[in-house]
Amino acid sequence: MTKPMPLDEFTRLPPALGVERVDGLAGAIDSVAARAAPSHRFLRYGWYAAALRAYGGAARTVSVVREGIAVAAMPVVATGPAALGLVSVPGCYWPFRSFPVAEDAGVEVADALLGALARGARALRIGPVYDGDPGLELLKAAARARGWAVLDRFVADSYLLDMAALRVEGIWPRNSTLRKNRFHEKHLAAHGALDWGFVEGAGWDDAAFDALAAVEERSWIAARTDGSDAKFTATGHGAFWRAAAEDPVIAGMLWAAVLRVDGVPTAFSFDLNTGALKYAIANSYDPAVGKHSPGKLLYYRNLIRAIEDGISTVDWGAGDGGYKQVIGAARGPAIRDWLFVRPGPSAFAAKMLRSIWMRSGHRQAAPGTEPVPQAMSPSEDRDL
Template sequence: MTHNEQRVGEAAIFDALAKSGPADRAFLRHRWFAVGNPAPATSFVATDDAGAPCAAFALVERRKGPFVLCEVGGCYWPFRGVPVAPRIAASDLSRALARHKNDLGRVWRLGPVETGDASLENLIRASRMAGWQVLSRPLGKVFELDLAALAADDGWPSTKTRRKNRWRKRRLKEDGGPLRTVFFSGADWTADHRDAMARIEAASWLGKLGDGGDTKFRDPAMRRYWEDLCNDRVLAEMLFGSVMWIGDVPAAFTFGIQAGGVRYYIANNYDERFTQFGPGRVLLYEDFARAAAHGTERISWGLGDAGYKSEMGAKAGPDMVDLLFVRGALLAAALRPWWERPV
């Protein structure tokens, strides 16, 4: 088998594991990891005693002086993960991991991750059985909308909110011209859409930060990542976005990835010149309504809440944590005070 054939085979296994696992983690496909920056330094498929694939790892290297730490790659948002075979016993997975202890190293990192995920809990159990201790750094709460429940309630959005949104639209139209919203997936996402999203980021509060902010489309490297994902047809169909135009000006956008019944919002922003009339909220409500009509059950809205998430019906959900897997009790004890401090 040639090196290229081996890579193709490994990619197919990554994709098969992602497809067979929980639907809300189905985006953990090979390309999700392969086009990351930095690119994976090593990747491998851990197999059980019979040779069947049970977990796939793509590891990047982080250097701190003379020290090198391996960590699971892939995009930071909505979380990082390892595609794991469904129903694999922790004991079988632990032996598979032990066979790759040199690939993983004495210390390896996986994060951010959402607590309570069955695949993650199985990986943690197996890792402990294989000799790693697991240190957890708290990052905060993920805010979520139970969209299925809210959509079934005729009182959401409230009459007051609907009236306020109609008022917002009228004022935005008076302020800048006709409103127009386009919705798209990664399959029909155009360079013009991405240019508009970058313009909105530049005109948002992020664009006014000295370091340029954590932008998803104004940052050329991050933009290339999303574009490269679209070369995987399955991932392209999962990506979603929308842009609201006010006259000729792109004013607000949403962007994320849909996996199963969960819609993960990775970014939403708006042009600050329209702040008074809330184009971001108008667009989000439109996006939520569209998602509910297409059967989305839950909105996962990322870490923390500046106030507007809870006002729109979101509630604190699972904890987000950053995990460090450490072999050796003494080393784990030495690292614990540093790693487990709250950020």
């Protein structure tokens, strides 16, 4: 007679996982995003739909379901020549490209994702994405255990401003900074009436985005570049942000501080707020009044408002760290581009080409040294 299994043996059985694949974007993306880390809850259906609308591509989504609840959802699009069999996670560079996973997801969830992806693709590209990204770390652990090749290339350093810690250490912003700001404001006001305003939630309409685009069209980015890196113009990435704001949840996270001089948009600071974390995505100003530091005046006002709203940390992302370190930001996690190549001949070939992939990125500064200046703009997405 078979001895019955003790009850505690049942409780230790792992929960059953299922994998669902759909053409297009799956509705499960939103339910997973709602259960993801607060820093990743903007990775919603509307985020990926905006990327597809702005940048093109036909997506399919692989979701992992645990006991009837989706715990991971990865949209992918074909990338590069079809012969490569490469797929990538779509999205916008700002603040990074990743996919949502539930906070309690384990390596077994990533293992199921990779198993499903291997049946339809030879390799997966994810990034640029931060070191420590929840989905990335699960994928790395599962891929190495399965024998996948895991390749990375360094893109840039990020910068983090821990406002809570700075305020514990003493007064922040410093009184000397605030005095200088009042001096500049006084002289800036000679150009016209100053109006400091904020845009959020339902305020994101065409007029709001037009105001940001108008500043960019008069900024250095229009004068010194082809304008393709602008965030809000028609020739830049304006289509993405307007589409993303159609999702009311994402719109509720989008935030802008805007300075108008005599009613004319003159400077802006554009962010994405997720809980106590603010992603600082773009700042720009009209150089006609540049000597009065309108951008600096605006982002200090913006940061003080952020503190009042319960935000403790600002992620400044990549790019020039000079002015960010002056504010008090310190180097944060590295931003990298990753390739996961399925086991077998493809993985073997990828390992042989690892050094080429790494050299196609940038040189990373050694710990304790100043970051290496990067020629690549924060928004550039290098071709493979």
